[in-house]
Amino acid sequence: MKKVTFVTIIVVSLLGIFFGYHKFIKHIPQDGEHTKFSRADNILDSRYLEVLVVGGDAITKKLIANCYNTTLLNGETNENRDSAPQKLVDQLNTDEITAQFGAFSSFINGPRVWCLDWTEVQVGKVRDFNGLKAKWVAALELDNPNKFSKSKPPYQVSSIERKTSFGINKGTDVFLLEDPRGTVWLMKSYSLKLDPTMSRDKLPALMASLNLPDGWSYRIVTLKKDIVLKPLSGVAQIIADDKDNVYDRTGIGYSNYNL
Incomplete structure (x- = not known):
């Protein structure tokens, strides 16, 4: 039987800490770091979708969901009033999105239709989700990485x-x-x-x-x-x-x- 050395114990412990860290800590991009206010007019009855990507620290329960919104993107016009074409929505895969961002989880909110005439929001980086473009509009604080998997x-x-x-x-x-x-x-x-x-x-x-x-x-x-x-x-x-x-x-x- 091989003798277990002190160095072996240290190496195993460090590996455990490393893999444990990556299991409970997920660093998603800070896509809201540089934002500007953007106004979207004439959006009443227009179709949109949101993608939410969850990261942060599961140990301290300081979790953040980056929220990305499609409004005015993906070829939306005053005629088609659609920033979430179904052919692009059908290509979304939450497992792929979660892996793409190295996140805890990801969720799709929509498609939905606006009952508003206009919005004025802080807009950050635009991301591509397998062909569907969506811009960062909010970071939501969570206490559970699966909060959006079960509707309130x-x-x-x-x-x-x-x-x-x-x-x-x-x-x-x-x-x-x-x-x-x-x-x-x-x-x-x-x-x-x-x-x-x-x-x-x-x-x-x-x-x-x-x-x-x-x-x-x-x-x-x-x-x-x-x-x-x-x-x-x-x-x-x-x-x-x-x-x-x-x-x-x-x-x-x-x-x-x-x-």
């Missing part, structure tokens, strides 16, 4: 640090939820995941079919003036309904007027 239950509030402005123009129909406390939530995008044929014309029927919790209600109104959604604290609050549509909180500190 509908109608539960999430908080996201965000220095952005979203706007909807006067005369546009908006789709609202009101919770038992009187907080009004405005739909900013609807999902094509459950129904790829979903459209603005179908949204009234969709709202009527929601499985709303006790004390919640919905309504559809036509804006009498422009509304701007901007969290003054730098932290936005969002919810999703049971059809995967996403809403932003409105009211004092979240929008320029109450709905």
Whole structure:
């Protein structure tokens, strides 16, 4: 039997530390290091998709998800209103994306359709995901590398640090939820995941079919003036309904007027 030396023990220990480090620490690119504010106009009813790539330190639970958005890319025009063509979406592979970035995991959010007329966000590096281009728009803090693999239950509030402005123009129909406390939530995008044929014309029927919790209600109104959604604290609050549509909180500190 071979004698185990002190040097062998040190080497094995160092190898264990090395491989352990790479198992629990994932350094994803700092694609939001150099950003500039960019405004996207005339995006109402346009189709988009987001790719989220998760890295960071799983031991300390300081995890970050880089969020990349396709809006205005991939040949989108005012005519086709599509920055996430299905032929490119079909080529996305989360295992390949995770390996490409050396990440813990990656997730696809969408395709979705904007209910906003314009956005003004901080934009970073543009990445290519097997032919689908998407630009960095946010870094989300997480406590679990698989957070996006299991959807949060509908109608539960999430908080996201965000220095952005979203706007909807006067005369546009908006789709609202009101919770038992009187907080009004405005739909900013609807999902094509459950129904790829979903459209603005179908949204009234969709709202009527929601499985709303006790004390919640919905309504559809036509804006009498422009509304701007901007969290003054730098932290936005969002919810999703049971059809995967996403809403932003409105009211004092979240929008320029109450709905």
